[in-house]
Amino acid sequence: MTAAAVLRAGRDDDADGFIDLIGACWAEYPGNILDVDGEVPELRALASYFAGKGGALWAVEQAGRVVGMVGTRPLADGEWELCKMYAAPSLRGGGTGQLLINSAEAFARAHGGTRMVLWTDTRFDRAHRFYEKQSYVRAGPLRVLNDLSKSIEFIYAKPLRGVVIERLDAAAAVSAVPRLAEILRACVDDGASVSFLPPLAPETARGFWKRSTSAVAQGGKVLLVAWADGVLAGTVMLDLAMPPNQPHRADVQKLLVHPAARRRGIARLLMERLEAEARREGRTLVVLDTKEGDGAETLYRAMGWQEAGRVPDFAQNGDGTMCATIFFWKRM
Ligand SMILES: CC(C)(COP(=O)(O)OP(=O)(O)OC[C@H]1O[C@@H](n2cnc3c(N)ncnc32)[C@H](O)[C@@H]1OP(=O)(O)O)[C@@H](O)C(=O)NCCC(=O)NCCS
Numbered sequence: 001m002t003a004a005a006v007l008r009a010g011r012d013d014d015a016d017g018f019i020d021l022i023g024a025c026w027a028e029y030p031g032n033i034l035d036v037d038g039e040v041p042e043l044r045a046l047a048s049y050f051a052g053k054g055g056a057l058w059a060v061e062q063a064g065r066v067v068g069m070v071g072t073r074p075l076a077d078g079e080w081e082l083c084k085m086y087a088a089p090s091l092r093g094g095g096t097g098q099l100l101i102n103s104a105e106a107f108a109r110a111h112g113g114t115r116m117v118l119w120t121d122t123r124f125d126r127a128h129r130f131y132e133k134q135s136y137v138r139a140g141p142l143r144v145l146n147d148l149s150k151s152i153e154f155i156y157a158k159p160l161r162g163v164v165i166e167r168l169d170a171a172a173a174v175s176a177v178p179r180l181a182e183i184l185r186a187c188v189d190d191g192a193s194v195s196f197l198p199p200l201a202p203e204t205a206r207g208f209w210k211r212s213t214s215a216v217a218q219g220g221k222v223l224l225v226a227w228a229d230g231v232l233a234g235t236v237m238l239d240l241a242m243p244p245n246q247p248h249r250a251d252v253q254k255l256l257v258h259p260a261a262r263r264r265g266i267a268r269l270l271m272e273r274l275e276a277e278a279r280r281e282g283r284t285l286v287v288l289d290t291k292e293g294d295g296a297e298t299l300y301r302a303m304g305w306q307e308a309g310r311v312p313d314f315a316q317n318g319d320g321t322m323c324a325t326i327f328f329w330k331r332m
Pocket residue numbers: 187192193194254255256257258261262263264265266267268269288289290291294295296298299300302
């Protein structure tokens with residue numbers, strides 16, 4: 001029987017365990033050299049190091065061995081950094097990483113943190129998938145370290161509290177694809193009329209967002225996302241690719257809020273920001289369509305969108321019946 005893994009505060013005397021764990025994780029990727037005394041001397045007394053910076057450190061222990069760790073520390077203006085996040089290969093996929101990251105995020109929130117950032121080597125692709133699952137998105141240029149491992153790092157970030165809307169650039173959009181695909185699939189399975197029929201295959205959903213991020217990269221689309229208390233929960237796009245005789249126009253696409261985050265005002269905030277972005281892009285007339293009778297219809301009317309008309313039997317529902325679609329427009 002495998003011994004239970006226990007999360008606890010990290011201690012200075014975990015040093016050997018932390019060094020072994022980091023060494024094992026780095027060894028999974030070629031070219032990493034762990035020079036503790038030359039480059040990361042804080043590992044010799046890591047709990048004191050984080051406490052001295054106003055942060056905290058956690059360890060996961062199993063059968064007397066350190067098998068997981070994470071630290072966090074405040075930077076400035078409510079920004080915190082997630083540091084030294086490692087889980088032994090034997091524990092991966094079992095929720096340990098999630099437990100560790102939740103502890104660090106909860107600590108930062110409890111101490112006034114509004115945003116979490118983290119740096120991760122460009123080689124650590126499995127870690128990137130993990131951070132993307134935790135709703136982090138790429139948030140800036142690469143950092144090049146002059147260390148023995150020749151590290152080049154991505155920065156990831158996310159807001160920690162409340163509902164926050166951001167416009168994603170191409171790099172952030174690419175990193176958001178897995179989570180956006182989850183949101184799209186959840187909405188389609190829940191009966192949303194957004195071009196797809198249930199059940200929506202994961203690769204189809206990711207393919208849709210991959211194409212959309214390509215349009216974002218080329219300036220053809222604006223992609224907005226919403227976090228609710230640190231979880232990517234909603235999105236909407238503004239399609240700017242209009243015919244030559246309609247340079248003043250744009251279309252709204254894929255307003256989606258995860259079913260678990262509905263009726264908290266997220267869609268309203270997304271649409272308010274979308275209107276601001278349309279104005280910023282010089283678009284004075286925006287058009288959208290929605291299934292007759294959906295919650296979205298109520299939202300658009302409440303936000304002053306004008307009905308242009310409705311088309312019966314416009315789209316198919318998941319159960320094979322047909323539904324009408326209403327077209328709306330609004331001057332920005
Ligand atoms: C439509 C959708 C985006 C709304 O997201 P949401 O974050 O829950 O919406 P909000 O909380 O911002 O709601 C704002 C207002 O819209 C209206 N509204 C939203 N959902 C509604 C519903 N199911 N029934 C009636 N009114 C609704 C209400 O007036 C609401 O204000 P209130 O909560 O104060 O009464 C979400 O239900 C969704 O993703 N649906 C599936 C995808 C879809 O249909 N998208 C529209 C494509 S055009």
